[in-house]
Amino acid sequence: MPIYSPLRLRLGSANAYLVPAQTDYVLIDTGDPGLTFLLFRALQRHQISPREIRLIILTHIHYDHIGGLWQVQAASGAPVMVHEIEAADLAAGRVVIPAGTYPITKRLSRAGQWIAQFCRFPGYQAEYIVSGEAQSLADFGLNGQILHTPGHSPGSTSIILDNGDAFVGDLCPNTWYNRRLLHSHFPPYADDIAGVYQSWMRLLDSSARRLYPGHGPSYGIEELRGDRVLREDKRAGE
Numbered sequence: 001m002p003i004y005s006p007l008r009l010r011l012g013s014a015n016a017y018l019v020p021a022q023t024d025y026v027l028i029d030t031g032d033p034g035l036t037f038l039l040f041r042a043l044q045r046h047q048i049s050p051r052e053i054r055l056i057i058l059t060h061i062h063y064d065h066i067g068g069l070w071q072v073q074a075a076s077g078a079p080v081m082v083h084e085i086e087a088a089d090l091a092a093g094r095v096v097i098p099a100g101t102y103p104i105t106k107r108l109s110r111a112g113q114w115i116a117q118f119c120r121f122p123g124y125q126a127e128y129i130v131s132g133e134a135q136s137l138a139d140f141g142l143n144g145q146i147l148h149t150p151g152h153s154p155g156s157t158s159i160i161l162d163n164g165d166a167f168v169g170d171l172c173p174n175t176w177y178n179r180r181l182l183h184s185h186f187p188p189y190a191d192d193i194a195g196v197y198q199s200w201m202r203l204l205d206s207s208a209r210r211l212y213p214g215h216g217p218s219y220g221i222e223e224l225r226g227d228r229v230l231r232e233d234k235r236a237g238e
């Protein structure tokens, strides 16, 4: 049962996406640690062999997006792509926790950062290092590009396909607390708040139509264009 549209894999709190390429698949992110069996189970359900994954792209290197990296890489043999700014931390296996953007997440972030200093991943030397603003993915059978969209983390990227599907990592999540409490797709964690706005603008100016976030279900880009924080920001500038 091959897939023709992006398959959302819910691996703990975070999503990974299996994206059909020309002849095989590209995997975007690898979910929370310890839940890779869910990914393998989903592949099995769709009768897809891990060997059909030809590339693993990491939108950024937070633990909830790289947790399954080592297992998936070993099973698939696929090379890994990451932005140059985060390649060294990935290679060193550093556990990186972003700053909070709301009072409660600021506290949680500080606690997480304290714990993180005692934790380590095995480390992974990525085969493909993304540099510059945008890079084509045509060599991997995907009609689209990978864009540098920092803010949530310095080396965050978004994968924008020509058909309008955009995989945005944690740039504009869509969790229940985004919808019910924050009434905004603004990330509860981000290292550079101004950078998030700039990357949102970059996304809004791109060919992105449907956003596939690292947390929560996909949504249309118009929802981001009408986001509460963008409207408030606009009003503040008037």
Ligand SMILES: [Zn+2]
Binding pocket: 060, 062, 152, 170
């Ligand atoms: Zn993140």
Ligand SMILES: [Zn+2]
Binding pocket: 014, 062, 064, 065, 170, 214, 215
């Ligand atoms: Zn995340």
